[in-house]
Amino acid sequence: MADLQPLNLLHVHKSNIIINRAHTLLHSIAIAFLIYYRVSFLFQNDKETRSTPTWPWLLVFFSELLLSFIWLLGQAFKWRRVSRTVFPERLPEDDKLPAIDIFICTVDPNREPTIGVMNTVISALSLDYPPEKLHVYLSDDGGSSLTLKGMREAWEFAKWWIPFCNKFRIQDRCPEAYFSAISLADDVGGNSDEFLKQREIIKQKYQEFKERVNGLKEILGDACSASGDHPPVVEVIEGNPHDSKAQVLEQPILPLLVYVSREKRPSQPQHFKAGALNALLRVSGVISNSPYILMLDCDMYCNDPTSARQAMCFHLDPKLSSSLAFVQFPQRFHNIATNDIYDCQYRSTYTVLWQGMDGLEGPVLSGTGFYIKRVCFCGDYVQEGTDLMELKSYFGPSNEFMKSILHYNKPNLINNRESTNSLIKEAKFLASSTYADQTKWGKDVGFLYYAVAEDYLTGFTLQCKGWTSVFHATSMPQFLGTATTNLNDLLTQGIRWSSGLMDVGLSKFCPFIYGPSKMSFHGKMCYAELSFFPLYCLPLWCFATVPQLCLLNGTSIYPEVSNPFFIIFPFIFMSSSIKLLYEIFITGGSYRSWINEQRIWMIKSITSHLYGCLDAFMKRIGMRKTSFLATNKVDDDEQVMLYKKGLIDFRTSAMFLAPLVTLMMLNMVSFVVGMARLILVGDLEKWFLQVSISFYILVMSYPIMEGILIRKDKGRIPPSITIFSASVTLPLIFLPLGSRFLMY
Ligand SMILES: O=c1ccn([C@@H]2O[C@H](COP(=O)(O)OP(=O)(O)O[C@H]3O[C@H](CO)[C@@H](O)[C@H](O)[C@H]3O)[C@@H](O)[C@H]2O)c(=O)[nH]1
Ligand SMILES: [Mn+2]
Numbered sequence: 001m002a003d004l005q006p007l008n009l010l011h012v013h014k015s016n017i018i019i020n021r022a023h024t025l026l027h028s029i030a031i032a033f034l035i036y037y038r039v040s041f042l043f044q045n046d047k048e049t050r051s052t053p054t055w056p057w058l059l060v061f062f063s064e065l066l067l068s069f070i071w072l073l074g075q076a077f078k079w080r081r082v083s084r085t086v087f088p089e090r091l092p093e094d095d096k097l098p099a100i101d102i103f104i105c106t107v108d109p110n111r112e113p114t115i116g117v118m119n120t121v122i123s124a125l126s127l128d129y130p131p132e133k134l135h136v137y138l139s140d141d142g143g144s145s146l147t148l149k150g151m152r153e154a155w156e157f158a159k160w161w162i163p164f165c166n167k168f169r170i171q172d173r174c175p176e177a178y179f180s181a182i183s184l185a186d187d188v189g190g191n192s193d194e195f196l197k198q199r200e201i202i203k204q205k206y207q208e209f210k211e212r213v214n215g216l217k218e219i220l221g222d223a224c225s226a227s228g229d230h231p232p233v234v235e236v237i238e239g240n241p242h243d244s245k246a247q248v249l250e251q252p253i254l255p256l257l258v259y260v261s262r263e264k265r266p267s268q269p270q271h272f273k274a275g276a277l278n279a280l281l282r283v284s285g286v287i288s289n290s291p292y293i294l295m296l297d298c299d300m301y302c303n304d305p306t307s308a309r310q311a312m313c314f315h316l317d318p319k320l321s322s323s324l325a326f327v328q329f330p331q332r333f334h335n336i337a338t339n340d341i342y343d344c345q346y347r348s349t350y351t352v353l354w355q356g357m358d359g360l361e362g363p364v365l366s367g368t369g370f371y372i373k374r375v376c377f378c379g380d381y382v383q384e385g386t387d388l389m390e391l392k393s394y395f396g397p398s399n400e401f402m403k404s405i406l407h408y409n410k411p412n413l414i415n416n417r418e419s420t421n422s423l424i425k426e427a428k429f430l431a432s433s434t435y436a437d438q439t440k441w442g443k444d445v446g447f448l449y450y451a452v453a454e455d456y457l458t459g460f461t462l463q464c465k466g467w468t469s470v471f472h473a474t475s476m477p478q479f480l481g482t483a484t485t486n487l488n489d490l491l492t493q494g495i496r497w498s499s500g501l502m503d504v505g506l507s508k509f510c511p512f513i514y515g516p517s518k519m520s521f522h523g524k525m526c527y528a529e530l531s532f533f534p535l536y537c538l539p540l541w542c543f544a545t546v547p548q549l550c551l552l553n554g555t556s557i558y559p560e561v562s563n564p565f566f567i568i569f570p571f572i573f574m575s576s577s578i579k580l581l582y583e584i585f586i587t588g589g590s591y592r593s594w595i596n597e598q599r600i601w602m603i604k605s606i607t608s609h610l611y612g613c614l615d616a617f618m619k620r621i622g623m624r625k626t627s628f629l630a631t632n633k634v635d636d637d638e639q640v641m642l643y644k645k646g647l648i649d650f651r652t653s654a655m656f657l658a659p660l661v662t663l664m665m666l667n668m669v670s671f672v673v674g675m676a677r678l679i680l681v682g683d684l685e686k687w688f689l690q691v692s693i694s695f696y697i698l699v700m701s702y703p704i705m706e707g708i709l710i711r712k713d714k715g716r717i718p719p720s721i722t723i724f725s726a727s728v729t730l731p732l733i734f735l736p737l738g739s740r741f742l743m744y
Pocket of ligand 1: 108139141271272273296366367368452453454493497628629632
């Protein structure tokens with residue numbers, strides 16, 4: 001009887017669907033009126049038209065169309081929002097569960113502190129899953145001896161940590177998080193003497209481990225920094241032979257732990273994270289070859305040890321499993337303040353958008369925190385009767401690797417020293433920088449190399465082939481990462497993402513034209529929205545400049561208050577704002593989230609999305625090369641202090657600050673001039689909308705004004721930027737340009 005009970009349930013959010021569809025309809029009607037108004041104005045031939053310059057009209061109209069188009073694409077996310085429940089207790093016995101390989105990527109110990117990476121490794125080693133079925137691989141793209149030595153230390157500490165977690169059923173299996181948590185009341189161990197005594201011992205061990213890892217950095221000095229020129233290294237971590245076994249009382253069974261650093265040569269393209277993951281796919285193929293793989297960024301530790309079992313509730317569900325490629329868990333972060341000034345929790349992505357896609361073919365592959373089937377990465381090449389030589393031309397020359405893909409579900413575990421040595425030799429060959437030359441790796445096999453948004457692109461092509469995915473979010477986050485908590489990291493990361501997504505949109509992979517595709521039209525709309533949303537930068541730049549410059553030059557580009565079409569504009573604004581507020585409230589946000597999200601959307605569009613789009617266009621015409629600067633995961637005290645106080649840290653480059661400051665000033669000027677007109681001339685009717693836009697932008701720019709005028713801390717806006725904007729960009733570029741160009 002028991003196996004008739006489902007492993008998971010799907011809940012369709014019916015009332016949400018009704019509200020969303022009704023709103024889409026209403027909002028679309030308003031947009032249709034707006035388009036009618038603009039088009040009929042352009043074709044009018046009366047005196048008024050002739051006296052109004054055409055350029056600003058066209059620019060504003062174009063912006064309205066683009067904004068509406070991206071909005072319309074985004075409605076596909078709202079079409080069918082669903083959520084899921086799992087029943088891990090109904091899973092088969094432990095000995096019937098499939099094996100899992102865990103991949104963790106790191107690249108640079110200076111940007112990604114080793115102790116943090118090791119915490120992720122330890123949390124993965126201690127997942128609540130049969131240890132003989134777990135194999136943890138760490139890819140070190142920097143080839144740093146610090147990471148390798150850190151791993152050996154982590155292994156020693158794990159021998160203490162894992163039995164402790166198992167014995168007292170510790171929930172929080174990331175040691176750093178566990179020992180820095182204030183309340184330990186949730187531990188099953190409670191207050192028993194034995195537990196408290198053990199915890200003290202383990203805490204001491206953790207301190208020593210941490211000191212040793214941090215000490216390594218000093219001992220190794222420069223030798224530990226990341227390099228782009230190093231041979232392949234593959235090492236199975238087995239611990240220190242001098243360490244007497246008697247020290248650890250119960251010798252626990254630990255998962256396999258493997259260090260992999262693929263070969264890198266400056267003359268060879270390395271393809272960043274996608275290249276690292278593909279090397280891991282090959283290496284793990286000949287070592288453990290598990291049918292499922294969990295992928296993690298080095299800062300994403302396992303917060304809920306049961307995530308593997310949760311994922312298996314989908315992968316082992318006979319109704320889903322044949323087409324299911326991956327189970328995606330949300331990216332959540334451990335360092336978010338209550339006032340999330342940078343909107344770095346990606347509330348809308350990991351609630352509204354991914355749940356919406358889950359109601360279609362499934363969410364986008366999100367880089368980290370997903371359990372994926374290994375067979376997905378083989379393309380369609382592994383079929384019965386395919387010639388071995390042909391297979392080698394797709395997958396490369398290794399015989400061992402061929403065996404692994406042809407028997408993908410037969411684990412190839414290490415058993416004796418001799419075979420271990422030959423396996424390691426083969427693994428190094430598979431991790432060499434030329435192994436995949438002239439093969440299908442990166443094109444059809446493994447992670448695709450075409451864009452730096454390798455996760456989005458790879459997941460997209462999988463779904464085009466008919467694979468599906470599942471999204472599962474619970475109130476207890478399965479994984480926790482480090483969010484960017486300063487403007488510089490946020491905007492730098494934003495450039496990479498928007499450039500990577502635009503790369504896809506501008507290529508043959510553009511969701512609307514790529515085929516043959518088994519994806520639904522709604523699914524394509526979602527993918528298209530994600531790859532084109534950086535284009536929001538164009539309308540946002542336009543709305544921040546054109547109405548203002550027109551106001552300064554006495555040109556009205558919106559209907560007067562008495563015009564029947566006037567009402568469309570406030571209606572569209574209110575309708576989208578109220579809808580956003582509704583979504584924020586049903587997903588646990590507040591008014592403050594609304595302001596933060598709107599503000600960060602504006603700041604990112606004006607800066608990183610613009611630069612990201614430019615970067616993508618320049619790569620397209622061959623003027624720039626792809627790059628991937630790993631996000632900084634080290635924070636300094638000043639930055640943390642500013643973040644906790646809810647103050648934006650403006651210590652970033654002028655490239656980001658100058659546009660923000662200049663646009664704020666332009667809006668200030670136009671607002672003041674507009675108000676003066678209202679008072680002196682009294683033509684409120686005519687200027688109401690243009691003045692309101694400036695007012696709204698000024699309200700949203702409050703932190704910028706504060707950063708210029710009020711703040712005295714290190715993170716304020718440097719006076720040089722303010723002076724530069726006030727004396728060069730605004731009076732010498734914007735104002736003259738605006739008066740010349742926009743008046744035709
Ligand atoms: O050449 C590289 C560059 C990066 N990484 C690793 O890739 C991961 C993600 O890099 P990070 O700098 O943290 O990028 P984010 O922008 O925070 O990452 C998001 O965006 C990436 C795509 O741009 C996805 O791959 C990530 O999973 C997703 O979390 C990290 O573990 C890095 O160590 C490598 O292994 N090799
Ligand atoms: Mn990251």
